[in-house]
Amino acid sequence: MAGVSDADVPQEPRDSWSSRLVKHFLGHPLPAVLVALVCVIAATIPFGGFARAEVTKPGLKQLEVGVEHTFGPLKLTIIEASWDTDPQHGQTDRQIYPSVGGAYLMVHAKIRAVGKSEVPFSVLNNVMRVQNLGSMFATAYTHDSISDDGEVTPGKTVPDEEAEYTVANMADAISLPSIGPGMTYDVVFIFGHRGTDFPNELTLHTYDFTWRASSIDGSFDWRDPEVNGQVTMPLKPSKAQQQRLDRASQRAARKAAREQHKHKRAHR
Amino acid sequence: MTATNRPSWAQRNKWGLILLLPALVLALAAASSRVQLFWWGADLHQPISGTQGRPLVLTDTFHAPEGYFKRSVEVTLQGVSPGQAPLTSLGKPVDTPSGSKWVSVALHIKADPKSPLSVCQVALRDGQGRQADYDPTLLGMGTLRSSPCVPEDHPGPSGMSAEEQAEAETEGPRPAEYDIDVPMLVADRFEAKHVLFWLNPPKYLKISVR
Amino acid sequence: MSRRTLRTKALTGVVALAVVGIGQLLTSHLPDELTELRPFEAAGHIDESVDVRTGSVRVQTVNGGTSLRSPIAAMRTSNLWVVIAYTFTPSQTTTGLFSIEMVAANGMRWSGTASRNQNLCTSSVPGLPIQCQAAIEVPADYIIGAHLELAPTADLTQYDAVAVIDLEITPDVVADWKANPEVTLQGSTLGAS
DSSP: OTTOOGGGSOOOOOOOHHHHHHHHHHHOHHHHHHHHHHHHHHHHGGGTTTOOOOOOOOOOEEOOTTSEEEETTEEEEEEEEEEESOTTTTOSSOSSOOOSSEEEEEEEEEEEEOSSSOBOHHHHTSSEEEESOOOEESSTTOOOEEOTTSOEEOOOEEOGGGOOOEEEETTTOOBOSOBOTTOEEEEEEEEEEESSOOOSEEEEEEEEEEEEEOTTTOOEEEEEEEEEEEEEEEEEEOHHHHHHHHHHHHHHHHHHHHHHHHHHHHHO | OOSTTSOOHHHHTHHHHHHHHHHHHHHHHHHHHHIIIIIGGGSOOEEEEEETTSOEEEEEEEEETTEEEEEEEEEEEEEEEEOOOOBOTTSOBOOOOTTEEEEEEEEEEEEOTTSOOTTOEEEEEETTOOEEEOOTTTTOTTSSOSOSSSOSSOOOOSSSSHHHHHHHHHHOOOOSEEEEEEEEEEETTOOEEEEEEESSTTEEEEEEOO | OOHHHHHHHHHHHHHHHHHHHHHHHHHHHSOOHHHHHOOEEEEEETTOEEEOSSEEEEEEEEEEEEEEEOSSOEEEEEEEEEEEEEEEEESSSSBOOOEEEEEOTTSOEEETTSTTOEEEOOOBOTTOOEEEEEEEEEOGGGOTTOEEEEESSTTOOTTSEEEEEEOOOOHHHHHHHHHOOOEEOOOOEESOO
8 A cells, every 4th residue: 555665564483384374375365366276176086177067968859749839930830741642632722732752741830930020031941851761852842743745843952950841821822932920831841752652651850949049130030950859750652642542543453454354264 | 645746647648649539530430431331432422514505525444243344425405306206016005104304415426346235324304403304114014115225126235244245246236226115204394404314323414505 | 846736637527527527428418319300290190280390181081991992903911901992192391291101000001112011102282182092902900090191202201290190999880890801092193172
């Protein structure tokens, strides 16, 4: 402190070594803090010290079909899965055309926007991906294409987790780019698949989001889709597709029977 | 330490004080660059004034993928008069919205047939500063020609690339000099005082109507 | 060390405290981020003309139903389609009205440009009205007491003028709309109605 000079300090009698040490530590907070710190570090050694904890990825949550789950601002109830080569067959007001070289994989679901603002495209179109399927087209509508003179251009196939889908409103089959707050829709998540060779079971990975500010402009949004759940459900042809398949197999059976009949007559 | 031979505060901080002024100026200048970036160049701020009947020249440097080019156009306002509704592609006159009228702006334009001019814009300004632009989409697509100041059948090149220049040649080059009427839709009580013509803001021609 | 240095030090301390105090006072009087971004709101009713910086807007009719017939497509919904007919008259420049939002009493917002919604309003010249229409899909459960916000520029109503129009939506109105099978959306037209 200012105003105190060496001359003001009174001469003190010499202390013992131990009392000097105690006085030294009690008089100065810094060494005491350091000693405390060393003690704390020493105490952590049996538990592995201050090393970075190993990041253990929690197992994927097993989700149930027919139960509502929350993904960021979106509530999603997956109902069932089916496939169809021409989902809007015979309808006059068509949004979806017959697949060339494949089929549409459709996940029926109910979606709700629970927050005060809209569920953006970045959430709605990244909440699920298919697993262990293979032969997926890049998007719902980029199947093979056929030109007027019959030339087929193959569509691009991608790894399962890159296959994107379209969310179509069941009421009018028109795609939803985003959904407004408070809104509820019955929808179909439509994927494109090359060929009609489907397994009996479909596994989906679901993704959750983090509400955080952008590091560029500070605007808040749901970002960083991260896989957090898994749902498995039976995969069947749609009702219309099943009828189509049944008719085709009946035709094949009739044809086989005719062939057999002819064969028999020829050998009689 | 004694106070007598110690330099004063001002002396000790001499350099700081000297540098403070340019630092302030620099900070203000840096902050004001946004005025140039977002405001000055985005709107009409540099008029070149003239009157009806007198030629006015607008020169600018523009950027195309092939580089920077200079172009120059000489515009003479010949008159502003009540106009007829322009014809649609089917040959019928366009419906005139209720509460509006057509004004015809007669321009004489002189420019190098090789320079792209179709980006030009024409507007009318009245005594209160209200500005009615030529907007080809006002009455829906396809009712008005897309550019107000080039002939529809010989618009000249749309850019500086070899293909764009060649395309203009096959269509037939734009005349070096031509008269053109610009049909302008304005509100009933709009009286034009100035005709504006520009290629790239902030420079524009401001021609007073006699 | 003299008494004088002690006094100087005390003075420095007081001045430093005073400066910090003044700074604190100033910051508390400056507008915070939310206030400075706040638009300039002008309240109005249906069929009342409201100024919005680039012109004036007048909401004429509001109608609702369970499907929308538009020049683009027929859209059905389990929610409600609301069609708003309004007039915009530019005052100084050639422009249109590009932002329209329905806002619920609880703060939910449905923009005329989001999702499948449409705001059909092109430009007009100063003094000449343009008849515009917007179709906005909304959940029937949340719209009682909702109002409309109309602003000149799209997506950026900060700092800008906003017309706040009371839509007078009562439970009876919602019931009527739920029973109405179709609303129609036409494009915008120039000229006084």
